[in-house]
Amino acid sequence: MAKPQAIELSELERDALTELANIGVSRAATNLSEMMGRQVFLSVPAVAIVTNDHAAQILQMQEANSLVAVHQAFVGDFSGRVLLIFPETNSLALVRAVAGGDLPLEDIIELEQEALAETGNIILNGCLSAIANMLRRSLSVSLPEIVRGSGPDLFELPEADAEDVVLFLYINFSVNDHDIRGYIAMLMDLSSLESLRHLLRELIQRTIDEIPAVTHVA
Amino acid sequence: MSYKVLIVDDSKLARMSIAKLLAALQPEWVWVEATNADEAMARFAENGADIALLDFNMPGRDGLALASQLLSLKPDMPVAVISANTQHEILARTEQIGAAFLPKPLTQQCLSTFLASAKQRFQASV
Secondary structure, eight states: OOOOOSOOOOHHHHHHHHHHHHHHHHHHHHHHHHHHTSOEEEOOOEEEEEEHHHHHHHHHHHOOSOEEEEEEEEEESSOEEEEEEEEGGGHHHHHHHHHOTTSOHHHHHHHHHHHHHHHHHHHHHHHHHHHHHHHTOOEEEOOOEEEEESHHHHHOOTTOOTTOEEEEEEEEEEETTTTEEEEEEEEEOHHHHHHHHHHHHHHHHHHHHOOOOOOOOO | OOOEEEEEOSOHHHHHHHHHHHHHHOTTOEEEEESSHHHHHHHHHHHOOSEEEEESSOSSSOHHHHHHHHHHHOTTOOEEEEESOOOHHHHHHHHHTTOEEEESSOOHHHHHHHHHHHHHHHHHHO
16 A cells, blocks of 8 residues: 655646656657667556655566566755666567667677667667756766666665555567567666756746747747 | 647647647637547537648547648648658658648647647738
8 A cells, every 4th residue: 555645746737747758758659669760659658656665566566577677876956766668578679679680699689788778778868858857957967777577676776665656657669570668767766856846846837937038930 | 829739649748748848839819638649639520720730640530631631631631741751651651741740748949839820920911
């Protein structure tokens, strides 16, 4: 059971957050598509404020199999983690798609770790920089790290409590012509949520206030 | 001359932002809002529209499917698909169906250029 929400986002704040996520992952999908030369399909983002535990359960309910994820932490006015997650069985296909189809299997296996990290780095950075730019803040992003396991393994944090409330945001993606699909997930802790809400309010205010200078086009 | 713009986006903030830019650029124009493709078709059936500004990634049918449907009913209508998703396939399909593509977040400059070309099309057809 999730404990009572410590933070309630208003309808418009949640809307702004979902829209930011949408823009972020759309940018990420464009990057992924360019790397693979294939079209990438995205779902509409889902945003939930849940416990760490519950976030892991949400993922596990959709994916019972073993997963592999590229994990990056980000620090700034708000901090958290982003993950590019897919079923472990997709991992080599993803590397093959990015690296080109002609490589022999042993090279693909050798490349796997590095190619996953680099792919994740580009995709997740694309997503985070779009969000940071819209909020007019900068975020520093850690080096990518590969994590393997089930939902709870991916979301486990040494210092986090399973009952800690996090903001959990996730999107499904799939790649045309390849049997590749996965998720982009973002987790933010409670203290970050307060700062994030502040930035969301600023963004909303800018949208409401900033009547652009009227420059009519004849 | 006042025109009616159909603004479709599942995000309220995005609709606010588009409406704001539109009001600043063309204060006399009116707009109707819809949150998804089905609602947009209902608004269009009730009141019609001269121009459509459509988000791409929405629950239900996406902005490209909606653009195709609108253009099949009104082939001369200036229609723009708005997205941060600038994949080649999406740009190509947008062009193929005869719609414009505007990157998100939408800037005043970008919307202004699209509206100016829409106005030219209206004036040329008078």
